[in-house]
Amino acid sequence: MSLLERLNNDMKQAMKNKEKDKLSVIRMIKASMQNEAIKLGAKELTEDQELTVLSRELKQRKDSLHEFDKAGREDLVEKLRTEISIVELYMPKQLSEEEVSELVKQTIIETGAKSKADMGKVMSAIMPKIKGKADGSLVNKFVQQHLS
Known part of the structure; x- marks a missing residue:
């Protein structure tokens, strides 16, 4: 449906x-x-x-x-x-913080990001994967954590 x-x-x-x-x-x-x-x-x-x-x-x-x-x-x-x-009620099932963190780690590896200067590259790669399934600010927080 x-x-x-x-x-x-x-x-x-x-x-x-x-x-x-x-x-x-x-x-x-x-x-x-x-x-x-x-x-x-x-x-x-x-x-x-x-x-x-x-x-x-x-x-x-x-x-x-x-x-x-x-x-x-x-x-x-x-x-x-x-x-x-x-x-x-109409949104897809939301990802847990652990799932978001894991996706961020995978995307950092995929993009070869090393520092906060690569944050835009990571964000642009991960956002289509999690569209509607997690809040962008949460993703941003995890990307910053993993790149520092």
Whole structure:
């Protein structure tokens, strides 16, 4: 089942169950995916493109959560936490820190990186492998650790 089919089925279910928050988030995700397809001039998005849209939606919410948390807006923080949990339902299984660390080590060996000057080379090689499966800041942290 494609992501779009899954979103449509979940949207129907959310309507039946009167789950306003879930319905709203699913509609936002679908709208973002449709906008991306229009922008790319494609009829349908590839899985990789869908994952890019989902990752962007999740990142936007996490960034907003951080800002609202700093501002002490608990009402919005709770709403965003709910939205994040819904978006995460559609993301691929996340890699553990150990798995990310192991992938970073392998990529450093593959690229022949020796120092922090090679960090860009390592990051550009590893990000396509873990797209949507781990947070970029976590990957960055491990790359810095292993290259120092």
